[in-house]
Amino acid sequence: MTMLTFAYPWLALIAPLPFAVWLLLPAHASNRTGLRVPFFDRLAALSGQSPQVGGVIAPRRTLPLLVLILCWLLTVAALARPQWIEPPLHQDRPTRDLLLLVDLSGSMDTKDFVDASGRTVDRLTAVKQVLDDFLSRRKGDRVGVVVFGDAPFVLVPFTTDLELSRALLRDTVVGMAGPRTAFGDAIGLGIGLFDRSTVKAKTIIALTDGNDTASKVPPVEAAGVARDRGIVIHTVAVGDPTAAGEDKLDEGALKEVASTTKGGFFRALDRSQLAEIYQRLDQIETRKIDTVSFRPKRDIYWVPLAAALSLSLLLQALRTLRRRSQHPAPRTSDLAISKGAP
Template identity: 80%
Template sequence: MLAFAYPWLALLAPLPVLAWFGLPPHAERRAGLRVPFFDRLARLSGQQPFDGGVVARRGSVRFAVLTVVWLLALAALARPQWIDPPLHRDLPTRDLLLLADLSGSMDTKDFTDPSGQTVDRLTAVKQVLDDFLARRKGDRVGVVVFGDAPFALVPFTTDLELCRAMLRDTDVGMAGPRTAFGDAIGLGIGLFARSTVKAKTIIALTDGNDTVSKVPPVEAARVAKDKGIVIHTVAVGDPTAAGEDKLDEAALKEVASATGGGFFRALDRAQLAEIYQRLDAIETRRIDTVSFRPRRDIYWIPLAAGLALTLLAEGLHLARRYRRDHASGRRPATAGARS
């Protein structure tokens, strides 16, 4: 669609007509031919000399060319633009951070994969998370893994294929054998510091008891609440375990409750998959659709047309003048004279 940025310049279109009729003719004084026998020539010709001038009239073709060139120049000044069809872009309005426990206890083989084979907890978690991420189109997702200390595996990104690939490459013990859940929450809060979206969510899964964090998980959760972050906790450990592998369900429930999130317990892969389906329903996709129409300036088209028309008209005028001079036997005027 064609549009003009400054359409009001069209009001200047009749300006040449107003100048033609409103301004006085151009006056120019020129020296006449002086001869001593002027009076005799006047009597012989039968004409009476008088003071006055001659108004040269411009040809209709030349006037039409000048009019068109003026209109084309105004069209270029009005900044014509070609507006393309609207484009739509989806902008994420949620940042979703996954906290994945890589402590030594995640190597326990008490989960069953879809084929019926017994796998360790981390393998089952990665399989379910992979399917979960495949449905998260429209969100920015980040991944933090933790053991003895937390590490940002993937910063917030809309490239969910990258998140899935990085998660598939994780292994038990990569971050140390113990569980620093509280510090992982603290690192997640830091990652959200530059986030400008309104919805901020953490999904944390762990199977151990936090024994090495500098900040207790509950205290970190309270800070997250103040930052507007919701934490959902998923317990994948054995509630009957003891020692380092003991699952502190009370702490996980308190973390989720402090931020308005939910607590879930997964004792097998089926429950784990069901949990992520429920989370997928709770944390529905949120996007803002922004529409814009690209604009391309095409002022060069009327400028090029005006230039081409001017050159064509001048070329035809010179050609006609050359033919007239050649037919009359006169030598055509040249740019310079030879010495």
């Protein structure tokens, strides 16, 4: 619903100011040259007026007075800054920051996942396919992506542009961050990204298929810092729990990281399990949107100013037409006769 309002309504108090001046101040006096004649009484009698001693107050015509009053009121209305309030607009603001930690170590190149078409693909390809579907349903969240191998790197800072996150995530390849796994450092980098976050809900979803072999900070210690800062970490184990060496999956560490921050631990042995995990995460981390409403205001002070200008110009035009009708210009024939007269 649209409505009219004034930004400075208190300026309406100056509207009676000209009336107060007219009441309190004396009338403007001016001296005019007079003509003294010995037959003044006869002239007064012929005119039917009774001469009085003192000044004469010239009466003001009704139309100019009304126009003057209207122009003053319109000027006061313009000074009060009239504003036209438009219908309310609603804007959805995200109330959660969601950070994805994606492992790009060499073991993610192992082909033990089957995609939706039945082809055997590597672990990273399966993760990217499921993440792409997961991100397509995260409207209302700010999402960031951190990839890690020998060291963690920010792939996408927190943004509501989910299409950008999906596009950059599709371009990731195994080994682009190094062959080893720095899971603890990735959590530390994620904590640093949340330092500028102003929302209450902060979530990390970590995907890794190996044990931590390159971090300066152990994952459990990093998880303790995340817990103190109100960050929840869900861990997803993508690797083979029976693997050995650097490819060995440290499920104990992943479970401890999740439990420390009151998050969940999930194991994905194939693509179907991975998809089910993201469905469960989608239920746990439901979208939260804070709807903010505001009403745009449009200044229309120019409307009363334009009306006041139009009224004054119209009054001047009427005065000009009236003068011309009372004092018409002499015709050419009259001028010719007056010039030829003796």
